[in-house]
Each structure stands twice: as structure tokens, then as C-alpha cells.
Amino acid sequence: MKFTQELKNSKGFTLVELMVVVAIIGILSAVAIPNFKKYQAKTKTSEAKLQLASIYSAMASLQTDYDSFGSCLGDAGYISPNGEWDSTAPSSGNNYYSIGFNTAYGTPNDIVEANGGVCQDIEFGAPAFKTVGGKKTTVSELNQVSFTAGDLADGSGLTSPGVNDQGGYFVAGAIGYIDSDSTTAIGDADMWAIDQDKQLKMINRGY
Template sequence: MMNRLFRKKGGFTLIELMIVVAIIGILAAIAIPNFIRFQAKSKQSEAKTNLKAIFTAQKSYFGEKDKYSTDFTVIGFDPEPANRYSYGLATGCAAPVAATAAGRIGAKTGCIGQDVAKFTTAPAPKDAITALGVQPSVAACPSCSFSANAVGNVDNDPVGDAWGITSAPTGATLNSTCGVDSNLISAGEPGNAYNDVSCE
């Protein structure tokens, strides 16, 4: 009697197991690329957040001194260590630097590089203009304004992600070539000049 009970209990057949494995494989093939893209998009929040912080720091400095500065140290902006993006109030800010006080000395020249301990090589821009996103500058008063940019790599390919922000009342035109809806940004709003997630 006991033998019959044990014999009636059957396991999964090989075909059933193969169907389950095939379904899991199909779901993984659909989900993994979307997850990787979502993860890369979440990394772009660093650029947006820090560009808004640069904007706020510049506006605070302007409130006290009636001018903008190209010196990150003077305006009081310094991103957390392990920053993925390089930030610029001057041109040519993409070189990785050590996340130390000595390494950050470039902040006085209007450049803060990405953390070399985590991101050893600067992203290669699609072209020299696109990497800037918006041309970094500080305009003298009476028509005072500034523009800053961020360049980083979010998906481990050679090309960098480029962002820009400006205080100009009329906004700014981004040097966009791919992955953006509009190349115009309004004052105080970060804009994506080259989207490293959706462009190849």
C-alpha cells in the first residue's frame, strides 16, 4: 500500500522543466536591457543635482558680490567624492582628478574633474563641441550671467554624457546632436546636450 502511494507522486517531466527555463530566459532577455538602461538614467541624476547646486551657489554669491565667479572654491561648490561627472565654469574640464584637497585645486580655475579613484579615464566626447553641452562662461556685468557644464560617462562606453545650465534670462542653446527633445534650455534648468543613455 505504501509503495503505491509513493509511486503516484510524480515529479516534473523534462519537458516541463525545459519550458520553465525557456520562459525564465525570455523574461531575462526582456528585463535585463531595460534594467541596465534604467540604471544608467538614474546615474544622470548626479549631473542634474550638481548643476542645480552650482546654479544656487552662483546665485548666492551674486547676491553678496553682484557678480559671478569662475572659482568653485569661492562660490562654495564641491561635489561629494566619487563624482562620476566633471564640472566646468571654464572650458576643457573633463580630466579625472584625485578626490583630495590637492587634487581639487583645479576648482580655482573653474574645473572640477571626476574622481580618478573610481573613474580613471575621462569620457571621450562625440565631438569637441558636444562635450561642453553649453559653453561654460561668466559674463561681466551689467549683463551678468554664467553657464556651467557637466560631462561624465553613465554606460561604460567611450562617449560621454553632456549637460549644461545657465543663468541667462533668455536661456541657452545646447550643442546637441542626439537623444534630446530640444536644444533650448531655460535659465536655472539643467539641459542634456548629449544623452549617453539613448545615443550610441
């Protein structure tokens, strides 16, 4: 009898209370999940910044030693994140960005060699890596990393990742699809560039 009475006196949640809790959880999820995904994508941009900084260091050393920048990143001392070089197809790496130049630049590389350097990677355009959702960026897509003249490499005439004819200026680019909700259209790509003055700039926000 006492046990039955206790059951009758016990209280639980009403349907309205449960619905209120579910609604609150839904609202919090709607706000928190997009912000989390945006933060997650933003952290991936550190890869582009670090790799472009590495390219800058390699190019600076090349210019100091041989009076010219070049597109021969391998000979300049830059090592791609997964150690692979492939000028014809994306590698199997899981990096988020393709990083480098959009093509090889023979004349600046010849200047390096004429001054006693080694610059044989002239067929190399840029390492191309696997990105979010299996989308692979390619060497040709680095042509899309463009900017207003004067924003970077002022006076060089470069509007995309490359080395000018006399080897006195360079712009290295990075492009990747870092937002899992992106359509992998070029307008959704995250783009960065760095020049010989170590000016680092986001060209297009991809998150």
C-alpha cells in the same frame, strides 16, 4: 509494497515542462535586465542635476553680491561632492560626473575682485571624478558639453561650459559615463548643462 506503489504513482516535471520554464525565465531576463540597467543609469543623473543646481546657487550669490559671475566656484561657495579640488588630475572620488567649467575665466573673476569679492580659484577648471568602470572624466572633456546657440544662456555666445567676458552669463556643464555597457567614447557620455536663468538641459543621453 505500499511505499513502492506510492513511488510509482508519484508524478514529476517532464523534460518539456522544464524546458518551457527555462525558456520563460530566459525571455523575462532578456526583457527585465536591460530595463533595470537603464533605470539604474537614469537614477545616477540626479547627481548631475543636484550639483549643477548647487553651482547655480553659488553663481547667483556671486552675481548678486559682486555684479558678475565667475569661474571661482570655491570662493563662490560651491563645494565639490567629495570636498576635493584638483585642477591637474582627477580626484579619487567615486562620483559619476565631472562638473563645472571647462577652464578658468580671468576677466569675470577680476570683476568680482574689483567689486570687493574674493575670486582666487582662477586656476580651477572643474572637479574631475572617477566614473563607471574606472573611466575618469577630465577638465578638457567638459569642452564636449556643447549645445546649439540659444538653447542655453541666450545671447551670451557661449556654446560650452563657461563664463562670458563681462561676467553677465554663464553655463556650467556636467559629463559622466553612467552606463556600464558604454564604450567610454565621448558619444556615450551623459551630458547636462545649466545657465544663469536656471535652464537645465540634457545635452546628450548616456544610457
